[in-house]
Amino acid sequence: xxxxxxxxxxxxxxxxxxxxxxxxxxxxxxxxxxxxxxxxxxxxxxxxxxxxxxxxxxxxxxxxxxxxxxxxxxxxxxxxxxxxxxxxxxxxxxxxxxxxxxxxxxxxxxxxxxxxxxxxxxxxxxxxxxxxxxxxxxxxxxxxxxxxxxxxxxxxxxxxxxxxxxxxxxxxxxxxxxxxxxxxxxxxxxxxxxxxxxxxxxxxxxxxxxxxxxxxxxxxxxxxxxxxxxxxxxxxxxxxxxxxxxxxxxxx
Numbered sequence: 001x002x003x004x005x006x007x008x009x010x011x012x013x014x015x016x017x018x019x020x021x022x023x024x025x026x027x028x029x030x031x032x033x034x035x036x037x038x039x040x041x042x043x044x045x046x047x048x049x050x051x052x053x054x055x056x057x058x059x060x061x062x063x064x065x066x067x068x069x070x071x072x073x074x075x076x077x078x079x080x081x082x083x084x085x086x087x088x089x090x091x092x093x094x095x096x097x098x099x100x101x102x103x104x105x106x107x108x109x110x111x112x113x114x115x116x117x118x119x120x121x122x123x124x125x126x127x128x129x130x131x132x133x134x135x136x137x138x139x140x141x142x143x144x145x146x147x148x149x150x151x152x153x154x155x156x157x158x159x160x161x162x163x164x165x166x167x168x169x170x171x172x173x174x175x176x177x178x179x180x181x182x183x184x185x186x187x188x189x190x191x192x193x194x195x196x197x198x199x200x201x202x203x204x205x206x207x208x209x210x211x212x213x214x215x216x217x218x219x220x221x222x223x224x225x226x227x228x229x230x231x232x233x234x235x236x237x238x239x240x241x242x243x244x245x246x247x248x249x250x251x252x
Contacts, residue, residue, distance in 0.1 A: 027111060030070040034062040034119050042127060049185070057185060059123035060209040063116055064202050065177035067148055070115060072169040074108040074152025105149055112145040132215040140208035140220055143227035147201055150234035157241040176202040201230055 038058050045054035120137070123129035131137055159165040177183060179193060180202025186194065197203045204226045211220035 026073050030066055030073065031115055031118055034066040034115075035122050038062050038119070038123065038127075055123065055127050055129055056210060056213050059119065059127070059129055060206055060213070061177075061182040063119040063209065064144075064180060064182040064205045065173065066119075067112060067115055067144065067205075068173035068177055068202060069169065070112060071148060071152040071155065071173065072166070073111060074105075074149055074156065105153060108152065109145055109149050112148050113141060116141045116145065129213070131213065133212065133217075136215075136217060136220050137209070137212040139224050140205075140212040143208060143224035143231070144205045146231040147205070147227040147234070150231040150238060151201065153238035154234045154241070157238045176200045179203065181206050201227065204230070 041062075042055065042058045045058040048054065049057055120129065120131075120141070124131060155165060155168050159168065179189075179197055180186075180200040181189065181197065182202050186197055186203075186206075189197070204223045208220050208223035208227060211217075211223060
């Protein structure tokens, strides 16, 4: 049976886009906050890091941190369906699990890519951020967006309550950002942090984005490949969990 992406998938994508636009607050917040912090913190980074390194660090760092926090938008969409008890109804339709996830994921993926484009465009237009190879940067952005999408879907599928979901996003987003070198350059972190940094998706996102902005093709390709592997693994887990349905958790 083939995926009906032009029919059922497209209808689900339109429906989920409408749901997202009805509550635009979280979307606007995740778009505006990184721009404000980049503007306020750039002088500090320029003082600590001479040349263009400060601008690259603050732009990519804020992008990674707030895109990780934007996981709340991705996962909340799936969790809301669970709370409304509508996922089981959707699963009873002819739509396959992959179609349900694609319909839910497509608007979120567009949001994640738009968020990164806005932040990078702001850095380029306002602070002169240079982009040596737009295609290389597009690869890094796409790989990171797919990893974020899959991670958000997985969290939305396995969380047992909204508060549990919020804790995972808030604490996890800040922790993974910090450990990946988004807030402070990795070279300035304690030695023990260097050893565990590669376990953070934020580390590979920073590597891919920084590599693309400094013209390091090999480093960008390597980091993007790791992000793609994370996306595949997390996406497979989310698909498996959704296909099994959910029990009536006392926390929901």
